[in-house]
Amino acid sequence: MSKSADDLLREAREAVREVWPDEAAHLIEAGVTLVDVRDQYEWDEGHIPGAIHVARGYLELDIEQAVPDRGAPLLLYCAGGIRSLLAARELHEMGYADPISMAGGFDRWKAERRPVARPPVLTPEQRRRYSRHLLMPEVGAEGQARLLESRVLVVGAGGLGAPALLYLAAAGVGTIGVVDFDTVELSNLQRQVIHATDRVGRKKTESAAETVRALNPDVRFVAHDEVLDAGNVERILAGYEVVLDGTDTFETRYVLNDAAVRAGIPVVHASVFRFEGQLTVFAPGRGPCYRCLYPAPPPPELAPGCSVAGVLGVVPGTLGILQATEVLKLLLGVGEPLIGRLLLYDALDMSFETLGLRRDPHCPTCGDGASTTAAAPAGIGAVAGGARGPDRPSGAGIGSALAAPLAVRPPGGHAGTSGGKP
Numbered sequence: 001m002s003k004s005a006d007d008l009l010r011e012a013r014e015a016v017r018e019v020w021p022d023e024a025a026h027l028i029e030a031g032v033t034l035v036d037v038r039d040q041y042e043w044d045e046g047h048i049p050g051a052i053h054v055a056r057g058y059l060e061l062d063i064e065q066a067v068p069d070r071g072a073p074l075l076l077y078c079a080g081g082i083r084s085l086l087a088a089r090e091l092h093e094m095g096y097a098d099p100i101s102m103a104g105g106f107d108r109w110k111a112e113r114r115p116v117a118r119p120p121v122l123t124p125e126q127r128r129r130y131s132r133h134l135l136m137p138e139v140g141a142e143g144q145a146r147l148l149e150s151r152v153l154v155v156g157a158g159g160l161g162a163p164a165l166l167y168l169a170a171a172g173v174g175t176i177g178v179v180d181f182d183t184v185e186l187s188n189l190q191r192q193v194i195h196a197t198d199r200v201g202r203k204k205t206e207s208a209a210e211t212v213r214a215l216n217p218d219v220r221f222v223a224h225d226e227v228l229d230a231g232n233v234e235r236i237l238a239g240y241e242v243v244l245d246g247t248d249t250f251e252t253r254y255v256l257n258d259a260a261v262r263a264g265i266p267v268v269h270a271s272v273f274r275f276e277g278q279l280t281v282f283a284p285g286r287g288p289c290y291r292c293l294y295p296a297p298p299p300p301e302l303a304p305g306c307s308v309a310g311v312l313g314v315v316p317g318t319l320g321i322l323q324a325t326e327v328l329k330l331l332l333g334v335g336e337p338l339i340g341r342l343l344l345y346d347a348l349d350m351s352f353e354t355l356g357l358r359r360d361p362h363c364p365t366c367g368d369g370a371s372t373t374a375a376a377p378a379g380i381g382a383v384a385g386g387a388r389g390p391d392r393p394s395g396a397g398i399g400s401a402l403a404a405p406l407a408v409r410p411p412g413g414h415a416g417t418s419g420g421k422p
């Protein structure tokens with residue numbers, strides 16, 4: 001027996017609760033999951049703040065991903081209240097405990113002068129380019145627009161910066177600054193994948209700009225073709241929201257750290273040594289800074305750079321991409337950034353370990369007594385905090401002052417990083 005539209009609506013009303021916008025507003029305040037089931041173009045013209053968009057067309061397919069918890073209360077709306085009613089009934093049959101439909105829909109909501117959010121407008125080309133981002137509720141059009149407005153500074157277009165730049169540009173980070181004064185050398189190309197053989201001898205900033213422009217014309221590339229030092233760091237950092245530290249000298253890291261703490265800008269830090277890498281996020285006010293970890297740089301003979309010790313080319317690639325991941329998370333405000341945690345990567349074991357880090361209350365840069373003007377890099381050439389070796393403290397001792405950087409390990413000393421590991 002066929003059913004008329006009236007039959008379907010009557011059945012839906014028997015199975016599903018309907019509320020008017022005033023009650024809907026209370027439910028939204030109480031934290032109900034709000035789902036807009038209208039079409040894309042309707043959503044683009046405005047929606048209820050806090051709603052997620054799961055168009056009616058693929059509702060049954062998409063809802064499980066958008067709202068995995070079937071016990072959670074769910075409030076659906078469309079333009080007039082019919083599509084959401086039918087959708088709610090569908091979800092009820094799929095096992096969602098309490099799908100509610102907003103009677104009168106968005107039209108009535110607007111007519112009652114309730115708040116409306118207007119999503120940023122992406123061009124049709126941007127919709128295609130970033131479609132895999134737009135599909136995810138954690139990014140969506142708002143998140144993508146946020147990325148397009150964001151400003152990230154990458155210090156060093158080398159082993160870490162190269163892969164990070166590729167992915168930040170691909171993701172649509174709107175303004176990317178790059179600090180690098182070097183030129184491309186043949187020996188860079190084993191890992192610095194943003195450069196190319198025919199660019200040997202050219203400025204790294206120029207080469208990186210060329211690749212970034214070819215990859216994504218949405219990106220504004222800002223070249224800082226200079227050596228980052230105490231004299232220019234403040235000017236260079238100004239206006240950036242997040243810094244990706246791809247430097248390889250302790251001096252630059254201290255200069256960058258102290259200025260970023262003063263400016264309140266988070267720094268996503270990584271370093272590599274042969275088959276190993278480490279990664280953390282220094283977020284001023286939310287965790288330790290670089291100086292909390294490494295109060296002073298080790299002597300150069302204990303911290304050889306890649307040009308002395310060598311590095312498996314893919315290792316900075318892995319770490320650079322992890323850095324880019326943390327940058328995107330910070331910009332989007334999703335997930336748990338690696339603040340107060342140090343990730344240790346060992347390519348030979350293919351192991352990842354995480355150590356907890358604490359802010360050092362006596363840190364000259366971010367400690368309780370620190371003045372707003374950070375101290376100059378202290379005692380270059382002196383080892384503080386103890387070099388890592390066979391008798392280094394166990395994991396329990398890692399905290400306000402962590403063990404020395406990876407590069408301080410004795411050559412060949414493949415010491416474990418947590419207390420119990422051989």
Ligand SMILES: [Zn+2]
Nearest residue numbers: 289292363366
């Ligand atoms: Zn500190």
